[in-house]
Amino acid sequence: MIRLTSITRVFRMGDQEVRALNGVNLDIASGEYVSIMGPSGSGKSTLLNVVGLLDRPDSGRYELDGSDVTDLSETERARVRREKIGFVFQSFHLVPRLTAAENIELPLMLEGIAPAERKSRVDAALDAFDLKDRARHRPAELSGGQRQRVAIARATILRPTALLADEPTGNLDHRIGAEVMALLEGLHHAGTTLIVVTHDRELGARAHRHIAMRDGEIVGDEK
Amino acid sequence: MNLRDTLTLSFSTVVSYRTRSLLIVLAMALGVAAVVVLTALGEGARRYVVGQFSSLGTNLVIVLPGRAETSGGFPGAALGQTPRDLTLDDALFISHLPQVKRYAPLNVGVAELSAGGKLREVTVLGSTSELLPIRHMKLSQGSFLAHGSERSAQIVLGSVLAHEFFPDGNAVGQRVRLGDSRFMVSGVLAVQGESMGFNSDEIAIIPVDYAQELFNTNTLFRILVEARSRNAIEPAKAAIAHALKLRHDGEEDVTVITQDAILATFDRILRALTLGVAGIAAISLAVAGILVMNVMLVAVAQRTSEIGLLKALGAPAADIRRLFFAEAVWLSLAGGAIGYALGNAGAWMIRLAYPTLPAWPPAWASMAGVATALITGILASLLPAARAARLDPVLALSGK
Numbered sequence: 345m346i347r348l349t350s351i352t353r354v355f356r357m358g359d360q361e362v363r364a365l366n367g368v369n370l371d372i373a374s375g376e377y378v379s380i381m382g383p384s385g386s387g388k389s390t391l392l393n394v395v396g397l398l399d400r401p402d403s404g405r406y407e408l409d410g411s412d413v414t415d416l417s418e419t420e421r422a423r424v425r426r427e428k429i430g431f432v433f434q435s436f437h438l439v440p441r442l443t444a445a446e447n448i449e450l451p452l453m454l455e456g457i458a459p460a461e462r463k464s465r466v467d468a469a470l471d472a473f474d475l476k477d478r479a480r481h482r483p484a485e486l487s488g489g490q491r492q493r494v495a496i497a498r499a500t501i502l503r504p505t506a507l508l509a510d511e512p513t514g515n516l517d518h519r520i521g522a523e524v525m526a527l528l529e530g531l532h533h534a535g536t537t538l539i540v541v542t543h544d545r546e547l548g549a550r551a552h553r554h555i556a557m558r559d560g561e562i563v564g565d566e567k
Numbered sequence: 568m569n570l571r572d573t574l575t576l577s578f579s580t581v582v583s584y585r586t587r588s589l590l591i592v593l594a595m596a597l598g599v600a601a602v603v604v605l606t607a608l609g610e611g612a613r614r615y616v617v618g619q620f621s622s623l624g625t626n627l628v629i630v631l632p633g634r635a636e637t638s639g640g641f642p643g644a645a646l647g648q649t650p651r652d653l654t655l656d657d658a659l660f661i662s663h664l665p666q667v668k669r670y671a672p673l674n675v676g677v678a679e680l681s682a683g684g685k686l687r688e689v690t691v692l693g694s695t696s697e698l699l700p701i702r703h704m705k706l707s708q709g710s711f712l713a714h715g716s717e718r719s720a721q722i723v724l725g726s727v728l729a730h731e732f733f734p735d736g737n738a739v740g741q742r743v744r745l746g747d748s749r750f751m752v753s754g755v756l757a758v759q760g761e762s763m764g765f766n767s768d769e770i771a772i773i774p775v776d777y778a779q780e781l782f783n784t785n786t787l788f789r790i791l792v793e794a795r796s797r798n799a800i801e802p803a804k805a806a807i808a809h810a811l812k813l814r815h816d817g818e819e820d821v822t823v824i825t826q827d828a829i830l831a832t833f834d835r836i837l838r839a840l841t842l843g844v845a846g847i848a849a850i851s852l853a854v855a856g857i858l859v860m861n862v863m864l865v866a867v868a869q870r871t872s873e874i875g876l877l878k879a880l881g882a883p884a885a886d887i888r889r890l891f892f893a894e895a896v897w898l899s900l901a902g903g904a905i906g907y908a909l910g911n912a913g914a915w916m917i918r919l920a921y922p923t924l925p926a927w928p929p930a931w932a933s934m935a936g937v938a939t940a941l942i943t944g945i946l947a948s949l950l951p952a953a954r955a956a957r958l959d960p961v962l963a964l965s966g967k
């Protein structure tokens with residue numbers, strides 16, 4: 345469960361202030377499938393970063409799964425990210441010198457899981473995301489769709505409660521993008537909360553709840 | 568993230584940034600190798616000099632005629648007198664001093680040696696049986712001048728001389744002629760090579776009485792004295808100077824020098840030189856450290872978005888700091904090990920090229936070289952690692 349109360353995030357550029365989030369209130373229940381849409385610069389990514397504990401709001405309150413996470417220390421925020429949040433990015437963000445399998449393994453390593461268990465979990469993920477024959481390939485040798493599948497496998501290997509995707513199909517062509525969305529929706533069906541930021545109306549419409557943003561404020565929220 | 572994963576992950580990073588890593592390892596290795604080679608050279612020079620001196624004898628006190636002092640000059644010279652000579656009686660007199668273990672009078676001259684139709688000029692030492700132990704000489708054949716047999720016409724030949732005159736190697740027992748006198752070869756010196764510019768392979772040694780007769784003199788060139796112990800060197804020196812002053816009617820007309828004082832001075836100078844040289848080499852390691860820091864800072868900048876990703880995946884700052892830190896450890900370890908190997912190879916080549924120079928790197932220098940590489944590498948990584956750990960995840964992800 346995600347509960348944002350009066351969240352404000354202000355960026356200062358010289359003496360200019362940008363209110364990227366301006367008093368945002370938002371409740372998202374566990375297992376929801378939400379799309380966030382809005383013009384460029386409306387604060388979608390900032391909202392996602394705050395929800396994912398990558399960014400700190402300047403004011404307001406954030407409650408995640410019943411506990412207040414607004415004022416957690418940096419180390420605690422890292423732990424919550426590791427345990428509860430999965431990120432999927434437009435530009436995949438794979439480590440170029442690691443193979444597909446090694447990229448998927450990273451969160452398990454950070455979590456300190458033993459190598460034997462890591463291997464079986466990575467193998468299972470490679471299977472589930474149809475990447476078996478690409479396990480030993482580096483990102484440069486993978487297609488865009490394959491890269492995003494590796495990124496999704498990595499984001500979900502620790503079974504997060506919420507999956508945050510910021511324009512996950514932005515770098516993919518329409519057909520591959522639809523495949524990736526289907527994959528994410530599969531994870532949603534398995535119980536994960538799914539929040540997708542997108543510019544694509546068609547893809548956005550597939551969500552069960554549609555949030556519209558403008559100038560750092562939520563201007564529409566319909567199911 | 569546990570230690571093992573940190574080490575393996577950072578190792579694979581080091582390996583995959585091949586050029587960058589090679590550059591750092593090379594800089595480190597050259598610094599360490601410089602420390603090892605230069606200290607090996609310095610230490611080799613020190614050992615060479617010390618070896619040269621101690622091959623002359625241990626606890627050695629040398630008495631020579633005349634006052635080798637710049638202040639005042641010869642006391643007698645001012646009065647138009649020649650300083651008194653050293654004699655065999657002087658030698659015998661000081662041999663009774665309690666600090667003196669043994670002594671050998673020494674006469675030096677040049678004479679013509681002939682045997683079996685061959686003839687050549689040789690340097691002749693006149694001395695006693697005690698010369699052998701005092702000067703640490705060794706025999707390859709026969710025996711040295713017999714003890715107390717100063718009146719028997721024996722001769723000991725240097726190895727080169729023995730070979731020239733008796734190529735069959737049967738020198739012992741043969742008769743030779745030195746000047747107008749006949750001598751019997753009692754022994755042959757082992758090969759000693761050059762020592763302090765004096766080649767003992769081409770000398771002949773005869774009893775001191777014969778030498779004085781041969782050179783028509785009753786004075787001595789030197790008296791070599793071996794003190795009872797290292798601690799007895801200075802007392803022996805004082806006692807000898809005092810005794811001879813008394814014997815010479817209160818005139819200080821001899822000079823007593825100790826091998827030890829000269830040796831200690833050389834030892835000190837050369838040790839200081841080695842240290843200085845090691846210090847200079849260590850500076851190249853510090854330069855390598857600065858290089859490491861710069862390259863690591865560039866690496867942090869290059870991998871900003873990767874650091875952001877690790878943070879998004881939930882890596883705490885400590886993990887990221889440790890990853891960069893571990894990279895520096897790997898690089899410095901490799902640099903230290905390769906430099907150590909290179910340095911030892913260099914020292915080995917120096918020893919091959921100059922066999923007389925015992926250019927072994929001292930253990931402390933090798934250790935200090937490798938340790939300095941590790942410490943500089945690790946220190947140099949602290950700032951970049953801290954910078955990486957401090958990055959704001961959102962900005963880092965966007966590569967800013």
Ligand SMILES: Nc1ncnc2c1ncn2[C@@H]1O[C@H](COP(=O)(O)OP(=O)(O)OP(=O)(O)O)[C@@H](O)[C@H]1O
Binds near residue numbers: 362382383389390
């Ligand atoms: N680090 C920053 N420093 C200064 N201003 C920022 C920073 N991050 C975001 N902003 C500003 O905050 C506002 C919201 O940015 P945000 O990235 O959330 O928009 P967005 O809705 O994701 O846009 P897009 O669709 O283009 O990705 C923008 O005006 C942006 O310029």
Ligand SMILES: [Mg+2]
Binds near residue numbers: 388389390510
């Ligand atoms: Mg955005």
